[in-house]
Amino acid sequence: MDNTTYIALSRIDALSRALDVTANNLANANVDGFKASKELFSQYLVKQKDAQGVPGSKEESFSQDQATYQDHLQGELRQTGNMTDFAINNEGYFAVRTTQGVRLTRNGQFHRRMDGTIVDGSGNPLLDTNGRNLVIQPQEDILSVASDGTISTQDGAIGSIGLVTVDNVNTLVPEGSYLLRPTTQTHPVANREIRQGMLESSNVNTVAETTRLIEIQREHDLIFQLVQTESTRRTNAIDKIATDPSS
Structure with a gap:
């Protein structure tokens, strides 16, 4: 599994957490006194292997789920x-x-x-x-x-x-x-x-949370499709090498 797949999977993991948080907010939108939760994500950079010290060396950005916190803003x-x-x-x-x-x-x-x-x-x-x-x-x-x-x-x-x-x-x-x-x-x-x-009332903005839910789902599906495409590409490449060692 190459770094492209690892990067994609790190983003899928973060999106899965965001999906859970957003869905929970919507499920409790009608609960009096409920406070919406928010996700806190960050990006961390990793140098490519053997690139240390090389001018212009590239770094790869991974997604990291740092924490979940509550928005204590007063509801209506x-x-x-x-x-x-x-x-x-x-x-x-x-x-x-x-x-x-x-x-x-x-x-x-x-x-x-x-x-x-x-x-x-x-x-x-x-x-x-x-x-x-x-x-x-x-x-x-x-x-x-x-x-x-x-x-x-x-x-x-x-x-x-x-x-x-x-x-x-x-x-x-x-x-x-x-x-x-x-x-x-x-x-x-x-x-x-x-x-x-x-x-x-709860401080959940149902319109914003619903929009956020759709955005998360779309991004999740696109990245998951990327992972599947990359997996197929690698499998085909291995099969080709296995059947034709001279290639």
């Missing part, structure tokens, strides 16, 4: 009218308690269990500013949330929704479609702004 806020739907405007994350520990999320679609605990769609309790489960007594049926996260019922203020963040959002590790695992210390958000009765 939309009105729902549900009193346990909360959207964060600007920075910060809701903290929820899971069986694996505390996780962060921008998905503010919560509901109240029979015991009054505010939980997300997977049953994970929403935490207050002190890291405790937020509980609203069943007899308290009037719920309002101020922009700073203070929760009030007909009996007055009962607590405050906790909003936290990290110094570097790129250290957050995605788990599932909307949870994030912090790998560094979290800290409270200074300027809290919560909108009750609203949700943050």
Whole structure:
């Protein structure tokens, strides 16, 4: 296998990763709070064999899949009218308690269990500013949330929704479609702004992602065709040498 094929295969490998990432973005385009992933590729140069030190020697460019990162740009806020739907405007994350520990999320679609605990769609309790489960007594049926996260019922203020963040959002590790695992210390958000009765949509641009998917597929097919053509050429050359050693 010559270097042309190796270069092509390195690009196919990178495109396969890009295809997976783009397809996952489209699959979660309707998940509230979902953050699109982006691929980070680079090119690395390799000198041709025996070309070192030769003036004008050529270098070959290989594709390298370096990393995948999340785009934490805020999604569009939309009105729902549900009193346990909360959207964060600007920075910060809701903290929820899971069986694996505390996780962060921008998905503010919560509901109240029979015991009054505010939980997300997977049953994970929403935490207050002190890291405790937020509980609203069943007899308290009037719920309002101020922009700073203070929760009030007909009996007055009962607590405050906790909003936290990290110094570097790129250290957050995605788990599932909307949870994030912090790998560094979290800290409270200074300027809290919560909108009750609203949700943050995913930040996936479906038109751009669909176009990207088509572009990746076309490039993948073209390069794969190149690899097949090169393989056929080499096979024919070997067959010719085998049948006619004098050629």
